[in-house]
Amino acid sequence: MPADRPPSFVDVAVVGAGAAGIAAARALAQAPLDVVVLEARDRIGGRAHTIDINGAGLDMGCGWLHSADENVLADLAETEGFAIDRTPPPWRSQAFNHETSPGDQAAFGAAFAAFDARVAEAARRGEDGPAATLFDPAEPWNGRIDAISGALNGARFAEVSIQDYDAYRDTGVNWRVPVGYGRLVEHLGAGAPVVFQCPVSRIDRSGPVLRLETARGVVEARAVILTVPTGLLSTEAVRIDPPVPDWLEAAAGAPLGLASKLHMTVTGAEDFPPDSQLWGRRDTADTAGYHLRPFGRPMIEAYFGAGLAWGLEAEGQAAFFAFAADEFASLLGSGFRRRIEPVAASMWGADPWSRGAYSHVLPGQAGARSRLKAPIENRIFTAGEGTSEDFYGTAHGAWMEGERAARQALRRLGLGPPPEAR
Structure with missing residues (x-):
């Protein structure tokens, strides 16, 4: 359940309550750990956000279950009782022939x-x-x-x-959630230990435990899962001290477009x-x-x-x-x-907690995503659509990356199988 203030010490601190952060929190909930999710906004979902207008759910961010036949969120939507619209997407056709025969x-x-x-x-x-x-x-x-x-x-x-x-x-199968993709992610995050309006500005890794400086006080953690957009990493809006040059370069190599x-x-x-x-x-x-x-x-x-x-x-x-x-x-x-x-x-570029919509890798920076998700000291794990090498720019890519980071954190804490056993 959401809390007013974060605890002073946890086993794992998840930074960000978007799709990756919620996926990580759900995976960690199966283990005997103290976990907190630190979210800068006053809501769950990140760039998955649905607003209600006259009873209709309008997705301001992600709206399509891309590669739906392989999309973990499509499976979860049906499991959780969300209706799925399988109408084929419109983008391969033209409504009129006024300009295009x-x-x-x-x-x-x-x-x-x-x-x-x-x-x-x-x-x-x-x-x-x-x-x-x-x-x-x-x-x-x-x-x-x-x-x-x-x-x-x-x-x-x-x-x-x-x-x-x-x-x-891209499998070419694209479905939608009529009530809103953002509402699906919000539903999946219900019950997560989220502290809202709690942006993290600095992660101090100089000591035996990680020290997170937040707007609501200091949190110490044995491990951190960092799920904020790449633009906040490359500009050090969320700063890691001492800095990790290769990791920062990788974040800059996969900036957010709009x-x-x-x-x-x-x-x-x-x-x-x-x-x-x-x-x-x-x-x-x-x-x-x-x-x-x-x-x-x-x-x-x-x-x-x-x-x-x-x-x-x-x-x-x-x-x-x-x-x-x-x-x-x-x-x-x-x-x-x-x-x-x-x-x-939507105004994702002006949103201080997004600074863009989703990531692309710059020419000459191939491999930036894999470098970005390389663990830092095996205790800071980066996840999000920006670290997904084949489903980047999607909520389900972010979700899968959140689950991957959670597995890494569990192994770090001695609660998960070694990589070769997966």
């Missing part, structure tokens, strides 16, 4: 598949430069491909490592096929993707990525709607402006 759509699909194949081949050769170097200069769809990178990576392909992008594993959402209501929604998609411009990466009528609701969920998202966020939430309204007016006529109203926009 069926032939154009097929050409775009072929262009993206060819780009992916070039990336895979370069990765097999051991290359690790910017994925954008593998664009075909004569390909007219490069702008759209790079716009999608904003949604996939939170960054343009010029900032994405060939090796890391190729390492992502993918932002804007939820809107729309009148006359029956004009749109449910769970369909519309993209804006095709000649630039500075365009947004629009999920029309998610779950059949009279709403639109807009996605903005990379530099476009950072720029609009810097202007404030209203800028997201202004941009979307302009794109819709261009695509569907100026009268469409009167049919949409903004509901909520």
